[in-house]
Amino acid sequence: MLLDARSLPPDSTITPDVCVIGAGAAGISLGLELAGGPFRVCLLESGGMDIDEATQALSKGRSSGRRYFPLDTSRTRAFGGSTNCWHGVCLPLEAEDFEARDWIPHSGWPFDRNELLPHYERALAICGLERVALEGGSWADESRPVLGDTSMGLETRDIQVAPTRFGSVHREAVTEAPNVDVYLHANAVDIELGRGERRVDRVRAVTLAGAGFTVRSKLFVLAAGGIENPRLLLASNRQQTAGLGNQNDQVGRFFMEHPHVFSAGLLPSVPAERLALYYPAFRVGAVSVIGAWKVSAKLRRAEQIADGSHWLHERRETDVFEQRLATTISEMDGGAPPGRSGTPTSRPARYVFASECEQVPNPASRITLANERDALGVQRVDLAWRLLPIDYRSALRSHQILAQHLGLAGVGRVQVLLDAESTDWPPGMEGGRHHMGTTRMHVDPRHGVVDADGLVHGLKNLYVAGSSLFPTAGAANPTFTLVALALRLADRLKRLLS
């Protein structure tokens, strides 16, 4: 049922079996999985069905680290969460992303990718995808060949684009489930522990109009996003002064993004048709697909670098020098110069790479509480996004490797604009509004906030869902993986409730 928390009688108490805080990609996935079960579920959504300014303003905060988007523009508080305005880029993490890599401190998940594979399969329908593309180039054929020599370390990664709006596509399945109640305009502001402080007893929620109500439940799931998840844990500090789950000062640390840079280009020495797997995106059923290049896991290990996805983002006209260079490299690579011997006579094009880089876990990159408070009296956050030299070096080396390998493959020449003598990112570098790592999974409470199931260390009934669980970020947009993780958590919740 779809309910408006503003219409609840004052000081109401709701008593479901499971309370999910947040109705974005993770919360709705949980709602879908729990729908129809022999237990009561409630989803608390801060916003309504549409975006409104006053609710968005609750997400405002400070950035004391690297320049970042205004926080109230980097998340959406409405039913469906940020899937209301996402691009829909989906791909699974790589097997190596789950492994501990000795050159990447704090890397390693508490399980391997095989654990997630069945959940990735289940997530396909929710995200509206075609397949779990574990091996790159799965849509390649004669007309769309894989370019680059895989055996030498340049591989292809399949990216599916399906901007599924969870709030509209899954609205009916969630809100009409007989055992699920969705409360709109319901802002969780405090998580209160019961006697003994090992179990959450209740969550206090309020509306922007000031009316408050209480949710008492057997199980609670925090699914409010990579910034709001740690915020609510830290702000729930009346009983445990450091905040919930923060006995080892881990909550809010390891904030990760995917640095996006547009600092490489490709001047092809092959006809544009040969690039068909990589540009432009092509339709497969209901999704768009585009191939990206990546450095193989083996070569990343040899180079001691992090991951990255590099796809052709934009086609541009060449300048005079590039036109000449296009001619010479075509000859060098054994082809006819553009405009000769029957090749297209149009002006040669060049491409801009978009590189989505893996950020290495960094405990100093973190969310803390600021002094300011929002309209509901909850402390706002201070985001200190911080990168390490290895992040820059990984991007630079990846571009250099692309240059070597695409040159070797006779695809063309790559322009590398990152400065080899520097670690300063260019001004155009920005995140992808991917907030990860702030309640990371680790079996050891000294190194993580939750265990391998998403259960907050030290508590018996508070779980976390979403990309804040990720110990490492890989080079894959987080939604597909966070949905898979939510489905995995749903299985656990069902077992507990049965």
Added chain:
Amino acid sequence: MMEVDLRRRDFLRGASAAAVVGLVAPILSSPMACSRGDPLLAALGDFFDDRDAARIVGRIYLNQEPGERDARLLVERLAGPALEDWGSLSRRYLPALRSALRARHREDLRTGEIVSLDGWQLSRTEARLYAVVAAR
């Protein structure tokens, strides 16, 4: 499986002369070989059909590497120890020369013998080939 030497230090920015692998020598050796490089210079200068384009790119390289503005020096560096064996070349050797230089170009990419022109990453061999056209 071919392994690639991807050492970062090999990404040269106006660094020393290229390592010579001598791939060209066996193909181009001839009983008529002589020690002078002019025929070779002519052959290399004719490598590209579109010499105007190569000249423009080559000038950028020479501006970046002013120590290589001498065409004869460029030929010596391109040929390496094979220079004495190359001898007098005629146009009938051009296909072999193209093939050998392309092999050298790929070897440069494998070993990271790369130069950056306006950020574009080129093998040292191809950059010098462009420069030969510009320096003639």
